[in-house]
Structure formats: C-alpha cells, structure tokens
Amino acid sequence: MTDLVPERYTLAFRLYPYAKSPDQEAATPARHKVIVVGGGPIGLATALDLGRRGVPVLLLDDHEGAGLGSRALCFSKRTLEICDRLGAAGPMLDKGVQWNVGKVFHDDRLLYEFNLLPEAGHAFPAFINLQQPWFEKFMHDAILDAQAEGAPIELRGRNRVDAVIPAADHVALDVMTPDGPYRLEADWLIACDGARSPLRGMMGLSFDGRVFEDNFLIADVKMKADFPTERWFWFEPHFKSGDSALLHKQPDDIWRIDFQLGWNIDRAKELEPANIRARVDAMLGPGVEYELDWCSIYTFQCRRMGRFRHGRVLFAGDSAHQVSPFGARGANSGIQDVDNLAWKLALVLDGAAPEALLDTYDSERVHGADENILNSTRATDFITPKTPVSKMLRNAVLELAETLPFARTVVNSGRLSLPCTYDGSALNGPDHAAMPARTRPGSPCPDAPVAGGWLLNRLGRGFTLLTIGAPAPEVLTAHGLAVPRLALDATPEIRDRYLGDAEAAVYLIRPDQHVAARWDHYSAGAVSDALARAIGKE
Amino acid sequence: MLITTPNLTRPDETYAALIATHEGLSEAESHALNARLILILMNHIGDDAVLTEAMRLARDKGGQAA
Numbered sequence: 182m183t184d185l186v187p188e189r190y191t192l193a194f195r196l197y198p199y200a201k202s203p204d205q206e207a208a209t210p211a212r213h214k215v216i217v218v219g220g221g222p223i224g225l226a227t228a229l230d231l232g233r234r235g236v237p238v239l240l241l242d243d244h245e246g247a248g249l250g251s252r253a254l255c256f257s258k259r260t261l262e263i264c265d266r267l268g269a270a271g272p273m274l275d276k277g278v279q280w281n282v283g284k285v286f287h288d289d290r291l292l293y294e295f296n297l298l299p300e301a302g303h304a305f306p307a308f309i310n311l312q313q314p315w316f317e318k319f320m321h322d323a324i325l326d327a328q329a330e331g332a333p334i335e336l337r338g339r340n341r342v343d344a345v346i347p348a349a350d351h352v353a354l355d356v357m358t359p360d361g362p363y364r365l366e367a368d369w370l371i372a373c374d375g376a377r378s379p380l381r382g383m384m385g386l387s388f389d390g391r392v393f394e395d396n397f398l399i400a401d402v403k404m405k406a407d408f409p410t411e412r413w414f415w416f417e418p419h420f421k422s423g424d425s426a427l428l429h430k431q432p433d434d435i436w437r438i439d440f441q442l443g444w445n446i447d448r449a450k451e452l453e454p455a456n457i458r459a460r461v462d463a464m465l466g467p468g469v470e471y472e473l474d475w476c477s478i479y480t481f482q483c484r485r486m487g488r489f490r491h492g493r494v495l496f497a498g499d500s501a502h503q504v505s506p507f508g509a510r511g512a513n514s515g516i517q518d519v520d521n522l523a524w525k526l527a528l529v530l531d532g533a534a535p536e537a538l539l540d541t542y543d544s545e546r547v548h549g550a551d552e553n554i555l556n557s558t559r560a561t562d563f564i565t566p567k568t569p570v571s572k573m574l575r576n577a578v579l580e581l582a583e584t585l586p587f588a589r590t591v592v593n594s595g596r597l598s599l600p601c602t603y604d605g606s607a608l609n610g611p612d613h614a615a616m617p618a619r620t621r622p623g624s625p626c627p628d629a630p631v632a633g634g635w636l637l638n639r640l641g642r643g644f645t646l647l648t649i650g651a652p653a654p655e656v657l658t659a660h661g662l663a664v665p666r667l668a669l670d671a672t673p674e675i676r677d678r679y680l681g682d683a684e685a686a687v688y689l690i691r692p693d694q695h696v697a698a699r700w701d702h703y704s705a706g707a708v709s710d711a712l713a714r715a716i717g718k719e
Numbered sequence: 720m721l722i723t724t725p726n727l728t729r730p731d732e733t734y735a736a737l738i739a740t741h742e743g744l745s746e747a748e749s750h751a752l753n754a755r756l757i758l759i760l761m762n763h764i765g766d767d768a769v770l771t772e773a774m775r776l777a778r779d780k781g782g783q784a785a
Contacts, residue, residue, distance in 0.1 A: 577754035587762040 185357055186243055186339040193314035196220075196246035196321045199339040205363040210353065213239045214530060216367035218342050218354075218380055220244070222253065222313065223498030223515035224373035225320040229267050230523035232327050232334035234642065236530055239367075241356060245338035247317035250475050251401050254310050254429065254437055255509035259600040259625060260516045261305040262637050262694070269323035270305070273316065277309030278430050283412040285592060287579040289419035293589050294411075297597065302674045303628045304635040308509070308597065310431050316512070345370070345383045345494070352493050369526060370494045373515075378500035384491065390484020390554070393505065393561055394444040398478050400457050403435050404471035414594040416564070416579055420463035425564050425594070428464075435474050438464065439506075441565070448478055481505045483558050485550045489518075490543040497522060502550035504557040507564065507595030514553050517600055518546050524643075524692035528716055533661045538717030541608050549601040556596045563593035600625040603695060610698025610711030615683040626694045629674040636675075639667055643692050644712065646703075649675060650685035653703035660713050664689070691715055721772040 186199075197220070204211040215231055217224050220242030231238040256264075256273065264270040284294045297307035321336075328334055343362070344355035352370040356363055372380040381388060413428040420426070427439040440460055442451060450456060457476055465471070485502035489495060498515030522542045528534035566572035581588035603609065603623035612622050619627060629636045640647075644664045646657055649671055657664040669675050680686050689697040689711050698711035713719050727733050740756075741749045764770055776782060 573750055574754050574758075577751060577758055580751075581755055581758060585759075585762075588758060591758070 185359055185361065186341050188244060190244070191249045192244060192246045193249045193312075194247045194318045194321075196318065197242070197336040197338040198245050199337070199359055201358075201360055202337060204365060205358065205360060207363075210364040210366045212351065212366040212368070213237065214367070215239070215369045215371065215526065216241060216352075216354065216365065217371045217373055218242075219373035219375060219498075219500070220246070220317070220336065220338075221373060221375060221498070222316050222320060222512050223519060224371075225317060225324065226263075226267065226516055226519040227371055227373055227497060227523060228334050228336070229269070229320060229324050229327060229332075230519055231527060232324070232332035233267060234523060234527040235333070236523075236527050237333040238335070239365075240334070240336045241340040241342060241354075242336070242338055243341035246321075247314035249314065250477060251312040251314075251399070251431060251435070251437060253313040253316065253512035254431065255308050255513075255597075256311055256316065257509060257513045257598045257600075258303065258305045258307050259598075260513045261309065262628065263516050263520045264320070264323075265305070265638070266642075266694070267320075267323055268326060269320050272319045272322065273311055274305070274309060276315055276319070276432050277311035278410055278432055279306045279309055280410050280412060280430065281307055282409070283414065283594075285582070285589075285594060286413065286415045286418070287576075287582075288415075288417055290583060292579060292582045292592070293586075295589070302630050304637065305628070310429060310437075312431055312435075313512070315432070342374075342380065342383075345380055347384070347492055347494060350493075368493065368530070371522070371526075372494060372496045372500045373498050374500050376499040376503045378496070380494070381486065381496065381500055384494065386486060386491065388484055388486055388503075390482055390503070391558065392482045393480070393565070395565060396442040396444065396446050396448070396451075396478055396480055397506070398440040398442055398451060398457065398460070398476065400438045400440070400461055400476050401431065401435050401474040402438060402461060402471040403433070403474045404465075404469065405434060406436065406465075406469065406471075408436070416575075416594070418464070420460075422460045422464065426464065427594075442478070446478075452476060452478060479506075483554045483561070485547070485554060488543050489546055489550075490539055495522060495526075495539065495542065497546075501546070502554065504553050505561045507560040508553075508557055509595070509598045510553040510557055513598040514549060517549060518542075520693045521546055521549075525717075534716040535718060541606065541717060545603045545606050545608075548603060548606075552601045553598075560593045560595045608691070608697060608715045608717065610689065610714050611700060611707070613683060613686070613699050613701055615701070616681040616686060616699055617678060620679055620688070620696055620699070622696050622698050624696050626690060626696060627678045629678055630672070631669055631675070636669070637694060640690055640694055641665055641667075641692075644697070644715070645690040646708065647679075647688040647690055648686070648703065649680055651687050651701070651703050653687060654705075657705065657708055657712075659705075659709040660716065660718060662712065662716070664708075664712065689715065721769050721776070723776070 215238045217240040228240040341357045346353040415426045418426045423441040425441040429437040489501045497518040609622035646666045688699045697715040
C-alpha cells in the first residue's frame with residue numbers, strides 16, 4: 182500500500198503520533214478557531230501561547246515529532262524569557278550549555294575575547310546552546326502540561342496540508358493523512374512551516390531578498406575535549422578550511438563546527454565522511470579522538486515576505502523571514518513573532534480588540550525582520566568581503582583589533598540576537614524624557630530582581646500597570662480589560678532600568694512584556710487612552 | 720560638522736610624514752597601511768555625521784562632482 186504521508190526526514194523524538202480524528206469522517210468540514218501549520222519551534226510555541234490564553238488551537242504537521250539534527254542551536258535570553266512565560270524554560274536551562282565568553286581569531290592569532298553579559302541582575306543567561314530537537318521536545322512537554330491543566334491544544338501528526346483555500350470569513354485546508362484526505366476549516370491560519378513554506382507557495386506569495394553565494398558545512402562531533410565552554414570564531418583560519426570557521430559547545434559532549442566552504446563546491450564530495458574528517462583533523466590537531474554525530478551543508482539567503490498577514494493567514498518564523506545564521510537570529514526572531522502574535526489574536530478572538538490589531542503584528546514584526554536582516558547581512562559582508570577593497574579594509578580592522586580595542590567594535594562575526602524595540606509602532610503611547618531610553622515605549626522590559634523573585638515573572642498574562650513610587654488603583658478596568666497593578670520598590674536595578682531621573686514612574690506593559698507607554702504619575706484617563714491605543718482601538 | 724577650512728598645524732611636515740610612512744612598502748602594503756590609517760583616524764573623529772560627510776566629499780573628489 183502506498184504511504185500517503187511519507188517521512189522526508191528521520192525523527193529525533195516521536196512526539197505526536199498519528200491518530201485518526203473524528204474530523205476525518207465528518208460530513209461537513211470541521212471548523213476550528215485557529216489552525217497552526219508546522220510543528221517546529223515556532224509552531225509549537227504558537228500553539229502553546231494561544232492554548233495557555235484559552236484559545237482553542239489545532240496544530241498540523243506532516244511528521245510526528247522533532248527531526249534529527251542540531252540545526253538552531255543558540256537560544257537567546259529573550260527566547261528563554263518568553264519560554265519561561267510559557268512554562269517551558271526550566272528544562273531548557275537545565276539541559277542547555279550556558280556560555281558568555283567568545284574568542285575571535287585571525288589565522289592562528291587570538292585577537293581578543295568578549296563577555297556577553299556584563300550586566301548582573303537577570304534571571305536568564307545571554308544564551309544557551311541547545312540542539313533544536315531538544316528545544317522542540319521541551320516545548321512539547323510544556324504543551325502536555327498545559328493540556329493537563331485544560332489548555333485547548335490539539336496536535337495532529339502526519340497531517341500534511343496539500344491545499345489552502347482562503348475565503349472572506351475562514352480558510353479551508355485540504356489535508357492528507359495515512360488514512361486519506363479530509364477537509365478542515367479555520368477562522369485563522371498561522372503558517373509556521375519553515376523557510377520553504379509550502380503554504381506560502383500554495384498561496385503564490387513571493388519571498389524576495391538576497392542570495393549569498395556560499396556553502397557552510399556543519400560538523401557536529403562528539404568528543405571528550407577540554408576546550409572551554411566558549412564560542413571560538415576564526416577569520417581565515419590557519420587550518421585552511423575556508424574563509425571562516427566556528428567552534429561551539431553543545432550538550433552531551435557534542436561540539437558544533439561550522440566551516441565556510443565557498444560557492445563552487447562538490448556537495449556530495451564534501452559530505453563524504455573522509456573529507457569532513459580531514460577538515461576536522463586539521464582544525465583540532467593530531468591525536469584528538471572524536472565521532473561525527475551529524476553533518477549537513479547549507480546555503481542561506483536574507484529575505485522576507487512583503488507582508489506577514491494575508492487576510493486570515495498569518496506567517497511566522499522562517500516562513501515569513503530568513504536570515505544568515507550569524508547572530509542566532511532565526512529561531513530567536515521566530516519566537517518573538519509568536520510573542521507578538523498570540524496575545525493580539527487572543528484579544529481579537531475574544532472581541533476585545535478590532536481585527537486591525539493584527540496589522541500591527543505585520544508592522545512590528547516586519548520591523549523586527551528588517552533589523553535582523555540588516556544585522557545579518559552586515560555580518561555576512563564582514564565575514565566574506567565582496568570586493569578586494571572591502572577585504573583589505575576588513576583585514577585592516579582585524580590587524581588593529583589585536584592591540585587597539587576600538588577596532589574590536591567593528592569586528593563583526595555576527596551581532597548576537599537582541600530583541601527589537603518597536604520604535605514608531607502605532608501601539609505606542611506617551612514617553613517620558615527623564616526615564617531611561619532602554620525602556621522607552623516599544624521596548625521589551627529588561628528583567629530585574631524584585632522582592633520574591635524576578636520582574637518578568639511577576640508580569641501577568643495580560644496587560645500590567647507597573648508603578649514605582651506612584652499611587653494607583655490595584656486594578657484598572659477599561660475597554661473590557663482588567664489591568665492589575667504591580668507596585669515595585671525603587672531598588673538600584675529598577676532605578677537604573679525603569680526610573681532614570683524621574684521621581685516616580687507608571688508603566689503600561691503589554692502582554693508580550695513590551696512597554697506600551699509611561700508617565701511620572703497615574704492618571705486613569707491617560708492610562709485608559711494608552712490601553713485603547715495598545716489594543717488597536719485608535 | 721566637517722572642517723574643510725585649513726586646520727593642519729604643520730601642513731608641509733605632516734604631508735612629508737605621510738609620504739615617508741609609505742617608504743619601502745610595496746603597493747599592496749601601502750594600500751593596507753592606508754586602510755589601517757583610515758580606521759585609526761575614523762576612530763579619533765568618532766562622529767558618524769562628520770565621517771559620512773568626509774566620505775561623501777572624498778567620493779566627490781573634494782566637491783568637483785557636486
């Protein structure tokens with residue numbers, strides 16, 4: 182018998198085995214509130230965030246779990262903070278490798294080293310390294326926990342979407358399963374189906390940008406090595422593997438080695454174990470014992486869709502935007518998409534916010550994608566200069582970096598992912614000049630230690646009114662929403678991050694922990710107006 | 720604001736020093752030295768607007784192309 186939904190890749194973890202759903206026998210297509218397509222990190226996080234908000238969500242994936250291969254590896258502090266809000270961060274932190282120190286080499290010389298997190302007083306480290314299948318597994322574990330607590334999340338494995346039919350008030354999907362096809366309908370569809378997004382293709386939407394003519398070989402090697410837990414990056418490495426190389430620690434004694442190979446390569450030949458071993462031997466030196474764990478050659482592009490919202494279909498993660506791997510901006514930016522989208526869709530479905538709020542998902546995350554593409558393109562151009570003169574200037578920077586600290590600020594082996602500030606967003610309300618720039622409207626709230634724990638932990642699932650030395654009611658009710666107050670003491674960290682030169686502060690914080698507006702005193706009218714603005718009612 | 724009025728304290732000496740700095744270098748080495756020198760001077764100036772203006776002026780051959 183023909184396999185109607187064949188596996189395209191091997192699984193690392195089987196998480197949601199196929200089971201026949203009553204929807205497959207329904208006389209008329211079952212209608213769901215939200216369907217998410219794709220069970221990668223972004224799809225799982227979307228289902229979890231919506232489900233935790235009480236929104237019924239169905240996730241479809243053409244496999245039954247997490248694919249093999251380390252792939253997305255570096256997860257940022259902001260991703261961990263979002264995962265913590267979703268109840269998934271603990272195991273990630275336990276399993277992941279924490280690192281703060283990076284070293285930059287040119288040829289065989291150490292140019293300098295840097296420390297990622299000079300600022301104390303944050304619950305989460307700057308980054309952890311964790312193989313993508315583990316990230317997906319922990320996200321799925323958190324979904325199981327949420328389901329046990331009643332969150333309306335359903336996952337269907339080996340359910341492949343073969344056609345998408347957008348309509349004015351819903352989207353219809355033709356889905357193939359091992360038992361044959363069936364049709365589904367959704368009020369809203371979220372496409373988290375990756376860089377090659379079949380849904381994007383079915384809808385005939387373009388995905389434009391810049392192709393970089395380069396190939397990268399990932400060799401994950403298992404070894405008991407005494408290299409420290411640091412990120413080592415080489416420009417023009419002495420072991421002659423190509424223009425750049427990267428060595429990074431993963432859990433389970435596995436090291437990620439990333440070799441830049443150039444454009445005109447014989448892919449099949451480079452993937453032969455003997456050829457991979459020759460490169461790894463040259464890098465590690467003689468007598469180092471290791472096993473090859475997983476290897477892959479990839480190319481990349483920097484591009485995005487023109488818009489992330491197309492009626493009732495919303496694109497998130499790599500399906501909407503793609504960047505180079507330098508800077509860890511792929512999965513991390515996708516998780517920020519989820520963070521931005523879930524609360525907005527939940528409010529629209531509740532009838533608390535107009536549909537237009539979803540257009541700000543598009544504008545805010547397009548802004549984020551453009552920032553990521555800009556940073557990633559600049560890193561790529563520094564690592565692989567495109568002209569002889571840009572190579573000369575790049576090498577001049579590297580020559581000076583060893584002795585002159587100013588030149589290190591120009592060295593770019595990837596500006597590591599930081600969450601973007603939604604400057605100029607239509608949702609932003611009033612700012613206050615005496616308060617720190619880092620917490621201006623649109624900014625993600627920086628964490629800080631507060632009485633009994635961490636600030637981000639104390640923010641609610643909805644809007645929060647944060648007050649520092651300012652009287653305010655315990656709950657503000659406006660526009661159909663109840664906004665609880667969180668009163669903070671002006672500790673040194675809170676003063677530095679939120680108060681600045683102001684005597685007192687009142688912050689309206691969005692459900693995604695971004696600042697909506699801030700004042701130096703509470704006014705019911707002003708906060709209510711800012712709340713209306715932040716939910717797209719203005 | 721980029722200074723385009725005379726500002727060198729010892730123009731002849733400084734220019735001679737620039738030429739002397741390149742003595743004995745191959746063309747490739749001289750280009751590399753110029754690149755390092757530009758970066759060092761850029762850092763000394765620091766201001767992005769001033770530097771952008773200087774780059775524009777250099778690209779326009781001192782204003783001829785404007």
